[in-house]
Structures are given as structure tokens and as C-alpha cells.
Amino acid sequence: MKPPPLLTSFLALSGTAEIKLMQADNFDLHSFQTLTGTMFMMITQPNTPESAETLRGPVYELYADYVLKNPFHEMDQVIKAELFDSHLVATLSASNRKWGAA
Amino acid sequence: METINAEILTLTYGSIVRQLISDYEDVDEVNKQLEKMGYNIGQRLIDEYLARSKTTSCSDFKEVAERIAHVGFRMFLNTSARVAAWAPDGRSCSLILEDNPLTDFVELPEQLRGLSYSNILCGVIRGALEMVNIDAECSFVRDSLRGDDATELRLTFVAAAPEAYPYKDDD
Numbered sequence: 001m002k003p004p005p006l007l008t009s010f011l012a013l014s015g016t017a018e019i020k021l022m023q024a025d026n027f028d029l030h031s032f033q034t035l036t037g038t039m040f041m042m043i044t045q046p047n048t049p050e051s052a053e054t055l056r057g058p059v060y061e062l063y064a065d066y067v068l069k070n071p072f073h074e075m076d077q078v079i080k081a082e083l084f085d086s087h088l089v090a091t092l093s094a095s096n097r098k099w100g101a102a
Numbered sequence: 103m104e105t106i107n108a109e110i111l112t113l114t115y116g117s118i119v120r121q122l123i124s125d126y127e128d129v130d131e132v133n134k135q136l137e138k139m140g141y142n143i144g145q146r147l148i149d150e151y152l153a154r155s156k157t158t159s160c161s162d163f164k165e166v167a168e169r170i171a172h173v174g175f176r177m178f179l180n181t182s183a184r185v186a187a188w189a190p191d192g193r194s195c196s197l198i199l200e201d202n203p204l205t206d207f208v209e210l211p212e213q214l215r216g217l218s219y220s221n222i223l224c225g226v227i228r229g230a231l232e233m234v235n236i237d238a239e240c241s242f243v244r245d246s247l248r249g250d251d252a253t254e255l256r257l258t259f260v261a262a263a264p265e266a267y268p269y270k271d272d273d
Contacts, residue, residue: 034149034152035152035159035234036148036149036152036233036234037233037235037265038149056156057153057156060149060152060153061153061154063149063153064149064150064152064153064154065150068146068147068149068150069146069150075145075146
């Protein structure tokens with residue numbers, strides 16, 4: 001997913017700086033940009049442990065598997081892979097159970 | 103990670119090449135199609151490589167070549183390549199393949215001498231590098247299938263292509 005125009009201008013202004021985490025009262029927004037330019041964003045409850053590692057690790061791997069390895073996925077199009085969705089939900093539910101959320 | 107018999111890869115790839123030859127009939131066109139297929143694979147494979155190897159970016163082209171040869175080939179083909187013959191300006195080098203799982207059991211007939219049988223590999227490398235903003239060229243200079251004593255890929259750095267955003271901000 002290429003970053004939206006507003007974020008692009010912000011990135012241009014800030015040189016090589018990159019927003020990795022934004023913390024608000026009710027949520028944290030984690031962002032991770034791969035070397036290929038794909039950006040992942042994840043919204044979590046405030047101070048959820050290991051969020052950045054989850055994004056960089058299991059989530060990225062699930063993307064590389066179920067999205068990229070699907071020959072019918074067109075690059076740079078909206079992701080419509082059910083397998084990706086179901087595995088993502090399973091991984092994040094496991095993470096939620098581990099850290100005590102519902 | 104589950105594994106399957108590598109011969110399935112060799113056989114599948116062999117049948118792809120045979121089919122392309124029968125469809126296009128012209129060896130140069132087949133080479134081009136193989137490279138194109140590889141290019142599409144490379145664009146997708148790079149994220150798999152980055153996710154699994156969990157690396158940071160390379161500092162120069164030398165490192166890029168080393169990583170392709172040692173990590174990349176090992177990860178996907180379970181073989182490794184040797185980096186050699188650096189050009190004095192550091193912009194091109196050779197990757198020498200000791201063994202190539204795509205060509206197990208393969209013998210190239212006389213009339214297909216111009217065929218770059220494993221050309222898909224050149225495309226994979228070019229596609230993968232393009233996704234990390236490196237324009238590169240890759241081609242076979244020696245091929246043991248064609249009677250040479252080793253299989254050698256020449257990898258050349260063309261340009262660093264900065265990220266091109268598809269949106270125009272001032273519209």
C-alpha cells in the first residue's frame with residue numbers, strides 16, 4: 001500500500017525520519033515500512049506489548065505468504081485474499097489472548 | 103516449513119521451458135519470456151526474503167551482490183553462488199553458480215544452443231532488486247548447459263531509482 005498523499009508530504013518534509021509509533025489516549029498507531037516501500041499500520045490498545053515485533057514479524061510474513069504468493073493478486077491493488085484475512089485474525093487473536101484482551 | 107521433492111521443481115521448470123519453446127518457436131523470444139516470468143516472481147519474492155532474513159538495507163552494491171549470492175540463493179534454491187570478477191568501478195560482478203537445481207538432468211540439444219535455459223533467475227534478480235529501488239541488469243555469460251565449464255551470471259548496477267509515488271500532491 002503506498003502511503004497516502006498527506007503522509008507523503010510529511011515524509012518529504014521530515015527528510016529521512018519515519019513515524020514508527022503514534023500514541024493517543026485511546027489507541028497506539030504503529031507503522032512499519034518495508035524496504036520495498038510497502039507500509040503496514042496497526043492500531044492497538046495503548047501500550048500493547050510486542051506490537052512492533054508482531055508487525056515486523058508474523059504480520060509481514062503472512063503478507064509475504066498469502067498475499068504475494070497468490071498468483072491472482074495484482075501488485076499494488078487492494079488486498080482481497082481471504083486466507084490472508086483469516087490467518088491475520090488468527091494470529092492477532094492469539095496475541096490478544098496472550099496479552100489479556102478479549 | 104514443509105518440504106517437497108526438488109525434482110518437482112526441475113520437472114515443472116523443464117515443462118515450462120518446453121511449452122514456451124513450442125509456443126514461441128524463437129529462442130530469443132523464449133529467453134525474453136523466461137526473464138519476464140522471473141521478473142514477476144522477483145517482485146513478490148523480495149518481501150519473502152526481507153521478512154525471513156529480517157535484514158536492514160545494504161550499504162553498497164557489493165553487499166547487495168553478497169546477499170543475493172549467499173543468503174538469497176541459499177534460501178530459495180538451497181545452493182550458493184560465489185561472487186567474483188568485480189569490475190574496477192564496483193558496478194558489476196559475476197555470480198558463479200556451483201550447482202543449479204533447475205538444470206538437474208537437463209541436456210540442451212544442438213538446435214537450442216542460443217537458449218538461456220535458466221534465464222528465469224536473471225528476471226528474479228532484476229525484479230527483486232527493482233522493488234528495493236535498484237535498477238540492475240543480469241544475464242548469463244557462461245552456462246554449463248551450453249558446454250562452458252561453469253555457470254556464471256553477470257550482475258550490473260545501472261541506477262538507484264528513488265521511490266516514485268503514483269500520486270501528484272498538487273492536483
